[in-house]
Amino acid sequence: xxxxxxxxxxxxxCYVGKARFEKALAAFPHRERVxxxxxxxxxxxxxxxxxxxxxxSMLTGKYGMSEAQAEAGEDNLGAQAAAEGLPYxxxxxxxxxxxxxxxxxxxxxxxxxxxxxxxxxxxxNFAEERSVFDDDERLVELAGAAGLDTGAARGVLADPQAYxxxxxxxxREAAELGANGVPFFVLDRTYGVSGAQPAExxxxxxxxxxxxxxxxxxxxxxxxxxxxxxxxxPQQ
Amino acid sequence: xxxxxxxxxxxxxCYVGKARFEKALAAFPHRERVxxxxxxxxxxxxxxxxxxxxxxSMLTGKYGMSEAQAEAGEDNLGAQAAAEGLPYxxxxxxxxxxxxxxxxxxxxxxxxxxxxxxxxxxxxNFAEERSVFDDDERLVELAGAAGLDTGAARGVLADPQAYxxxxxxxxREAAELGANGVPFFVLDRTYGVSGAQPAExxxxxxxxxxxxxxxxxxxxxxxxxxxxxxxxxPQQ
Numbered sequence: 001x002x003x004x005x006x007x008x009x010x011x012x013x014c015y016v017g018k019a020r021f022e023k024a025l026a027a028f029p030h031r032e033r034v035x036x037x038x039x040x041x042x043x044x045x046x047x048x049x050x051x052x053x054x055x056x057s058m059l060t061g062k063y064g065m066s067e068a069q070a071e072a073g074e075d076n077l078g079a080q081a082a083a084e085g086l087p088y089x090x091x092x093x094x095x096x097x098x099x100x101x102x103x104x105x106x107x108x109x110x111x112x113x114x115x116x117x118x119x120x121x122x123x124x125n126f127a128e129e130r131s132v133f134d135d136d137e138r139l140v141e142l143a144g145a146a147g148l149d150t151g152a153a154r155g156v157l158a159d160p161q162a163y164x165x166x167x168x169x170x171x172r173e174a175a176e177l178g179a180n181g182v183p184f185f186v187l188d189r190t191y192g193v194s195g196a197q198p199a200e201x202x203x204x205x206x207x208x209x210x211x212x213x214x215x216x217x218x219x220x221x222x223x224x225x226x227x228x229x230x231x232x233x234p235q236q
Numbered sequence: 237x238x239x240x241x242x243x244x245x246x247x248x249x250c251y252v253g254k255a256r257f258e259k260a261l262a263a264f265p266h267r268e269r270v271x272x273x274x275x276x277x278x279x280x281x282x283x284x285x286x287x288x289x290x291x292x293s294m295l296t297g298k299y300g301m302s303e304a305q306a307e308a309g310e311d312n313l314g315a316q317a318a319a320e321g322l323p324y325x326x327x328x329x330x331x332x333x334x335x336x337x338x339x340x341x342x343x344x345x346x347x348x349x350x351x352x353x354x355x356x357x358x359x360x361n362f363a364e365e366r367s368v369f370d371d372d373e374r375l376v377e378l379a380g381a382a383g384l385d386t387g388a389a390r391g392v393l394a395d396p397q398a399y400x401x402x403x404x405x406x407x408r409e410a411a412e413l414g415a416n417g418v419p420f421f422v423l424d425r426t427y428g429v430s431g432a433q434p435a436e437x438x439x440x441x442x443x444x445x446x447x448x449x450x451x452x453x454x455x456x457x458x459x460x461x462x463x464x465x466x467x468x469x470p471q472q
Contacts, residue, residue, distance in 0.1 A: 002238070002425075008462070011462040011467070012462065012467060013460045013461050013462050013467055014462065016460070017459075017460070017461075032401065032405070033405050033409070043462055043463070043464065059466070062466070063465070063466045073467070077467075080460075109348070110348040111347070111348045112345070112346040112347045112348050165268065169268070169269050173269070177452060178451070178452065180463055180464075181458075181461035181462055181463030181464075182461060182462055182463070183461065184461075186452060188425045189238075189424045189425055189426065189449070189452070190425065190426075190450075190452065190453060191452060191453050191454075191455050192452035192453065192454050192455065193454075193455045193456065194454065194457075194458045194459065194461060195458050195459030195460050195461035196459055196460040196461065197456060197459040198459075201455065201456045201459070204455060204456075205455040205456075208455060213425070214426075215414070216413060216414065216422060216425070216426065216427060216428035217426060217427050217428065218427075218428050218429075218430065219427050219428065219429045219437065219440060219441040219444060220429065220433060220437045220440075220441075221430075222417075222430045222431050223253075223430065223431030223432055223433040223434075223437070224249045224252070224253070224316075224431050224432045225249050225253075225417035225418060225419065225420075225430060225431035225432065226244070226247040226248065226249050226250065226279055226417055226418055227279070227416055227417030227418070228279065228416075229299070230295070230298070230299045231247070231248060231249055231309070231313075
C-alpha cells in the first residue's frame with residue numbers, strides 16, 4: 001500500500017499530523033508493506049523568496065488576528081506538538097517561501113533520501129533557532145545531514161527551474177483530488193484523510209484501505225505472458 | 237499517476253511488453269506525470285542460485301517441448317523483440333535464479349537508480365553473450381553502470397537477507413492482485429493490464445485510468461489543517 005501525504009514545511013498541523021499518522025503506522029500490522037511518499041503543497045505559493053517575516057506578524061497581517069490571538073494559536077500548536085513528543089518554538093519563528101524546500105525534497109526522493117530530508121526540514125523550521133528561510137547554505141547543510149551530496153543540492157537550489165515542474169504537478173494533483181488544505185493523506189489513491197486527525201482515525205483508514213481494496217478493473221483480455229508454466233500466447 | 241509493472245528479468249514477454257508500454261507512454265499527453273515502478277516476480281522462485289542451464293534445455297526439460305519447438309519459440313520471441321527495436325539472442329542464453337537481481341533492483345529503487353538498472357539487466361540477459369547468472373561480479377558491474385555504488389551493491393549481493401523481504405512482499409502482492417503471470421501492469425491500483433499487449437492497449441489503459449479516476453472515499457470528516465486562509469480547527 002502507498003500513502004501519499006501532501007504537506008508544507010511551513011504547516012504546523014502537517015508537522016503534528018505526520019507524528020499522529022506515524023503513531024498509527026507503527027502499530028499497523030502490515031506496516032512493512034506501506035510506502036510513504038511526500039507530496040508538495042505550498043500554503044503561500046506566490047511568496048517571493050526574499051519575503052521573510054516573523055510568524056506572529058504574518059498571522060496578524062495576513063489573517064487579521066490580534067497579536068494575543070496569534071500567540072494563543074502558537075501556544076496551542078506548541079502544546080499539541082508536545083503531546084506528540086515534538087519540539088516546537090512558539091515564539092521567534094520565521095515565515096517565508098517553501099518552494100525551494102519542496103524542490104529539494106523532489107531531488108531527495110530521486111536519491112532515496114526524502115524521508116530523512118523531510119524530517120530534518122520540519123525539525124529545523126519548527127524547533128531550531130536558525131531560520132530555514134534566509135540562507136540557501138542552511139538548506140544545503142540539512143541536505144547533507146539527510147545523506148545527500150551537498151554540491152548537487154547546492155546546484156538544485158541555484159537553478160530555480162530544477163524540480164519546479166514536479167512541485168507544481170503535485171500541487172495540481174492535490175487540487176484534482178479535492179484537497180484545499182494540508183496535511184492531506186491519500187491511501188492507494190482510494191481513501192482520503194484530511195487534516196491532523198487523531199492516530200485512531202489514521203489506524204482506521206489504514207485498516208480500511210488495506211482490507212477493502214476494490215478488485216482491479218481489467219483493461220482488455222490476456223496477452224502474451226510468462227507464468228509458472230512457461231511463456232505463451234493465451235487462447236482468447 | 238503511478239504504473240507498477242510486475243516482471244521478471246528472465247521473462248522475454250516482460251522485456252518486449254515493457255517496450256510496448258513505453259511506446260504508449262511516450263505518446264501519452266500526461267507522460268510527465270506518470271511514475272513507473274518495477275515490482276518483483278520470479279517465474280522460477282524456488283530455483284537455487286547455482287542451478288544454471290541453457291534456456292533451450294530448460295524449455296525442453298521443464299515444459300516437455302521438443303528442441304525444435306523450443307527453438308521456434310525463441311525465434312518468435314527474437315522476431316517480436318526486433319519489431320520493438322530490441323536486440324535478442326535466440327540461441328545460447330542461460331536460465332537461472334533471478335532472486336538476487338530483484339534484491340538489487342529494490343536497493344536501486346532506494347537509490348533512485350531502478351529504471352537504469354532494470355534496463356541494463358534486461359539488455360544483459362537477453363542480448364549480451366556474457367551470462368548474468370554465474371558471477372556476482374557481473375551484477376556488480378551492471379549496478380555500477382546504472383550509477384550505483386559498486387561496494388554497496390556487492391554488499392547487497394553478499395547478504396542473502398538484504399531486500400529479500402521486499403522481493404517476497406512484491407510477489408505476495410502480485411498474487412493478491414490476481415496476477416498469475418507477467419508482465420502485469422497496475423495503474424493507480426485501479427486498472428490492471430495483463431501481458432505484453434500491443435501499444436494501443438496500453439495507450440487505452442493510460443487514457444482510461446487518467447480520465448476515469450474514481451473520487452477518493454473520505455475517512456472521517458475534516459480535522460485541524462492549514463489552507464490558504466490559515467491554520468484552523470474546522471467546525472464539524
